[in-house]
Amino acid sequence: xxxxxxxxxxxxxxxVLAIFLGFxxxxxxxxxxxxxxxxxxxxxxxxxxxxxxxxxxxxxxxGSPGVAAWLGFAALVMATINCVGGFMVTNxxxxxxxxxxxxxxxx
Amino acid sequence: xxxxxxxxxxIGYLLSAALFIxxxxxxxxxxxxxxxxxxxxxxxxxxxLVTLIKMVIEGKVEWELVAGGLLLGSIIGAWMAIKVQMTGxxxxxxxxxxxxxxxxxxxxxxxxxxxxxxxxxxxxxxNLWAIWIAIGLSxxxxxxxxxxxxxxxxKLKGGFTIPLTKKWIRFPTWGPPWLNVVKVSLFxxxxxxxxxxxxxxxxxxxxxxxxxxxxxxxVLFVLxxxxxxxxxxVSLLNSLSGIAAAFTGFVINNNVLIxxxxxxxxxxxxxxFIMCKAMNRQxxxxxxxxxxxxxxEQVTRxxxxxxxxxxxxxxxGIGTVIIVPGYGMAVSQCQHAVKEFADLMEERDVEVKxxxxxxxxxxxxxxxxxxxxxxxxxxQLIEMDEINSEFPNCDLAVVIGANDTTNPVARTGEGPxxxxxxxxxxxxxxxxxxxxxxxxxxxxxxxDLFFMDKTMMLFGDGxxxxxxxxxxxxxx
Numbered sequence: 001x002x003x004x005x006x007x008x009x010x011x012x013x014x015x016v017l018a019i020f021l022g023f024x025x026x027x028x029x030x031x032x033x034x035x036x037x038x039x040x041x042x043x044x045x046x047x048x049x050x051x052x053x054x055x056x057x058x059x060x061x062x063g064s065p066g067v068a069a070w071l072g073f074a075a076l077v078m079a080t081i082n083c084v085g086g087f088m089v090t091n092x093x094x095x096x097x098x099x100x101x102x103x104x105x106x107x
Numbered sequence: 108x109x110x111x112x113x114x115x116x117x118i119g120y121l122l123s124a125a126l127f128i129x130x131x132x133x134x135x136x137x138x139x140x141x142x143x144x145x146x147x148x149x150x151x152x153x154x155x156l157v158t159l160i161k162m163v164i165e166g167k168v169e170w171e172l173v174a175g176g177l178l179l180g181s182i183i184g185a186w187m188a189i190k191v192q193m194t195g196x197x198x199x200x201x202x203x204x205x206x207x208x209x210x211x212x213x214x215x216x217x218x219x220x221x222x223x224x225x226x227x228x229x230x231x232x233x234n235l236w237a238i239w240i241a242i243g244l245s246x247x248x249x250x251x252x253x254x255x256x257x258x259x260x261x262k263l264k265g266g267f268t269i270p271l272t273k274k275w276i277r278f279p280t281w282g283p284p285w286l287n288v289v290k291v292s293l294f295x296x297x298x299x300x301x302x303x304x305x306x307x308x309x310x311x312x313x314x315x316x317x318x319x320x321x322x323x324x325x326v327l328f329v330l331x332x333x334x335x336x337x338x339x340x341v342s343l344l345n346s347l348s349g350i351a352a353a354f355t356g357f358v359i360n361n362n363v364l365i366x367x368x369x370x371x372x373x374x375x376x377x378x379x380f381i382m383c384k385a386m387n388r389q390x391x392x393x394x395x396x397x398x399x400x401x402x403x404e405q406v407t408r409x410x411x412x413x414x415x416x417x418x419x420x421x422x423x424g425i426g427t428v429i430i431v432p433g434y435g436m437a438v439s440q441c442q443h444a445v446k447e448f449a450d451l452m453e454e455r456d457v458e459v460k461x462x463x464x465x466x467x468x469x470x471x472x473x474x475x476x477x478x479x480x481x482x483x484x485x486x487q488l489i490e491m492d493e494i495n496s497e498f499p500n501c502d503l504a505v506v507i508g509a510n511d512t513t514n515p516v517a518r519t520g521e522g523p524x525x526x527x528x529x530x531x532x533x534x535x536x537x538x539x540x541x542x543x544x545x546x547x548x549x550x551x552x553x554x555d556l557f558f559m560d561k562t563m564m565l566f567g568d569g570x571x572x573x574x575x576x577x578x579x580x581x582x583x
Contacts, residue, residue, distance in 0.1 A: 003234050003360065011365060015353060018366045022373025025131050033140055034378060035472035039200050040134050040144050041374045042345050044127050045207045047151065047367040048352040050158045051214040051359045056176065057162055057169055058221065068220035073176055075213035080180020081187070082207040087148040088188035089199060094141040096193075096479040 036093045043086025049079035111164050119157035120363035126150030127367045131374065137485065154363055193480045194437050197470045201260040201341045204348050208252025211351035212318075215245035218358055219304075219314050228308045238358060239308055243301030245354035246314070247321045252348045254325030259340050262329065282331020287395050293324045328394070336393045338470045339382050343390075346375025382466060410545060413563040415572065418539050419579035421563065425502035427458045429494065431532055432474045433467050435508010435542060439569030442481040445507060448573060449483065451580050461487050462494040462504075462530050464512035495531045504535035506556075508542060508569050514554045524552050538562040541572045 026037070056072030127150045133143025155177075162168045184203075191199045219242050222228055229235040261267055266277040300317035307313060332340055349371025356364025383390050422428070430449065436442060449459045461483065467474045475488055489497075498504065506513055513532040517524040532538060533556050544566060545557055557564060565572045 003237055005233060007360070008233065008237050011357060011360070011362070014362055015357075015365050015369050018353075018369040019373045021128065022131075022370035023377055025128070025135070025370070026374040026377040033135060033137060033472060034381075035196065035200070035470045035476055036140060036144070037131075037134050038342060038345055038375070038378060038470070039196075039203075040147055041131060041371045042200060042204050042207065042348065044130070044147050044151070044367050045204075045345070045349040045352050045371040046210070047127075047154060047364050048207060048211040048214060048355050049151070050154050050361060051352075051355045051364060052176075052210055053155070053158045053162065053173060054359055054361075055214045055217045055221070057173060061167055061169065066220070066224060068217040068224065071213045071220070072217040073172055075210040075217065076173070076176035077180040077183070078206040078213070079210035080177050081184040082203050082210065083148075083151050083184070084181045085184030085188045085199075086203050086207075087144060087151070088185055089191065089196070089203075090144045091141065091148075092188065093193075093196065093476050094144055096476065 036090050039086060039090040039093065043083055043090060046079050046082035046086060049076065049083055052076040052079045111160070113161075116157055116161045117362070120154060120361070123150040123154040123157065124363050124366040126153065127370065131370065150367075192440075193477055194440055196476060197338070197341065197473065198260045198263045200470075201256045201263060201344070204341065204345050205253045205256030205260070208249045208256065208344070208348040208351050210249075211348070211355040212246045212249025212253065214355050215242045215249065215358055216314065216318065218242060220311060223309060223311055235308060236305060239305045240301060241354050241357035242314075243304055243317060245351050245358055246317050247297050247301065248347050248354060249351040250318055250321035251325040251328065252344050252351055254322045255329045255340070255347075256325075256344050258326055258329035259337055259344060262332075263337050263341075280331065280333050286327060286331060290324065290327050290395075293320055293327065297321050297324060332393065338466065339379055339390070339393050341470065342375055342379040342382055344375075346372050346379060349373075349375060410558055410562075410564050412566040413539075415565065415575035415579040416583075418563060418565060418576055419583045421503060421537060421539065422452065422457075422580055423455075423583060425457055427460070427497075427501045428452055428503045428505060429460050429462050429498065429501045429532075429535065431462045431464075431504055431506040431509050431513060431530055432478065433464075433507060433509025433512060434473075435569050437468050437473060437477055438508065439571075441507065441570035441573045442477045442483075444570055444573035444577060446478070446481040446483055447577050448505075448580070449487075451577060459487060460489050460494065460497070462491065462498075462532075463488050464491050464509070464530050465528075467509060467512055491528060491530055498531040498534040501535045502537065504532045504538045506532060506538065506540040506542075507573070510542070510554055511552070513556055514552060515556060516552055516554070532556060533559065536561065539565060541565045541567070541569055543567065 052072060052075035056069060056076050126146050130143045130147030130150060133139040133146060187199060229238060261278045264278070266275055268275050297317055297320045300313050300320060304313035304317065329340055349368045351368070353365050353368030353372060356362065356368055379390065383393065430445060432445065436445060452459050461478060463474050478488060479485070511524060513530050514524055515529070515533045517527040517529045538556065538559065538561055540557060540562060542564065556562060565576070
């Protein structure tokens with residue numbers, strides 16, 4: 001897999017545009033939701049699990065598993081904790097905030 | 108063997124990135140937030156699924172390890188998320204954040220070690236520079252995120268118990284001015300390691316040097332910052348973990364990592380600035396000028412404490428009460444007692460509202476989460492700008508473990524609190540403050556509010572005092 005200049009520029013373009021997108025998305029959030037938002041965004045940053053999957057698999061396939069393979073495995077476990085734990089804990093927080101609201105509307 | 112055009116994977120990743128974007132968008136409104144979180148989780152599930160299919164198509168998959176890793180991580184993550192107390196939430200977010208940063212850094216490290224071992228170091232300039240710089244930056248940011256987040260977690264806890272001895276150690280806050288020089292030097296040393304690793308890609312000792320220097324940098328970065336500023340630090344580290352993921356995206360040439368990572372990076376940074384603004388602090392001051400740790404003003408004035416019975420008498424016949432919660436409520440976990448107090452008041456036809464300062468507690472929204480846990484209706488939680496006009500018409504303000512966010516001295520524009528937006532509690536007709544002592548808050552500034560004639564102090568633990576007050580009201 002070799003990288004071309006065009007592909008690199010395309011990646012950098014995506015990087016910069018996504019940063020601007022992030023600024024616009026976040027600037028309109030009520031303070032109430034800051035903690036759940038931080039927690040939810042944090043879970044999304046666990047997307048590095050994709051990198052961990054690929055890296056650990058490649059490393060284990062290349063002959064005898066060396067240091068790199070076990071580092072990849074550790075990355076996989078940590079990234080999964082970040083994703084699963086992050087989304088679940090955010091869900092718990094939001095369930096408390098929004099759940100009460102719904103109950104009140106019914107009553 | 109089924110063949111799938113690689114474009115299909117890219118479309119799958121694009122879909123997952125779109126789910127993340129919609130998820131964050133929906134997380135910004137109370138009504139749609141739970142749905143937004145589910146969209147984010149769905150995006151993550153899709154990204155993992157696409158990756159697994161891609162791995163099956165492209166070659167052999169070590170299922171024991173892949174499935175084992177995913178399963179182990181899921182069990183640990185789920186267990187922590189279910190077990191955590193609501194008051195421990197900020198620490199858990201910090202810890203998860205550290206794991207995310209570490210994962211990105213580990214992927215980068217594994218990549219460099221595997222490439223060197225297999226002799227797959229790129230030979231052309233473009234590939235070498237692009238991949239090796241991405242590896243270096245991902246490692247630098249990732250390791251700082253890990254050690255910084257762990258420090259932040261212990262600071263939020265306030266300390267730790269030594270295993271087996273049950274001895275509680277307070278977590279230190281230490282940072283002489285010369286430490287800033289060390290921090291900046293370490294940062295440049297880390298960058299130098301990145302450059303050296305590009306120059307000598309076969310030599311892995313530069314990469315290990317980077318690991319050590321950035322880990323130490325993360326520790327020194329958070330060490331001098333006081334507990335009160337931890338929300339800002341955790342938010343900034345959240346931003347960094349996103350950036351680390353984005354750099355990892357460059358390492359493995361994957362767009363979904365780049366999009367999700369940089370979006371989270373921008374989100375964390377915006378949140379960091381919002382918090383700094385609410386505390387009237389410059390980010391630079393938070394990071395490089397430790398304050399509030401030492402040199403606290405001595406309390407010279409005194410105030411006679413009241414008892415719950417006296418306050419219960421005060422509560423009789425009033426029309427409106429505004430409850431002002433602070434970190435003290437989180438520490439004593441008295442949100443349920445506070446809710447009981449509100450219920451007792453409402454039974455007596457008193458209008459109850461809660462005044463939420465943007466930086467009350469240890470994280471923005473900390474109070475909302477705690478009060479929501481105690482079944483407080485969302486509509487009663489009023490943000491600072493809205494509630495401030497209501498204090499002059501309020502019969503009683505009940506302050507529970509809040510200090511700096513109510514200190515009128517902030518209006519003078521001088522001292523560490525100068526210019527910080529505050530809740531106008533001093534304008535209420537009468538005030539009850541539940542607090543352990545008259546001591547200064549994190550900012551180290553005396554609070555005139557405590558010494559006003561219309562203020563009654565209830566000295567003691569929040570929970571004990573609230574329960575005492577509730578039973579006194581019932582008996583009255």
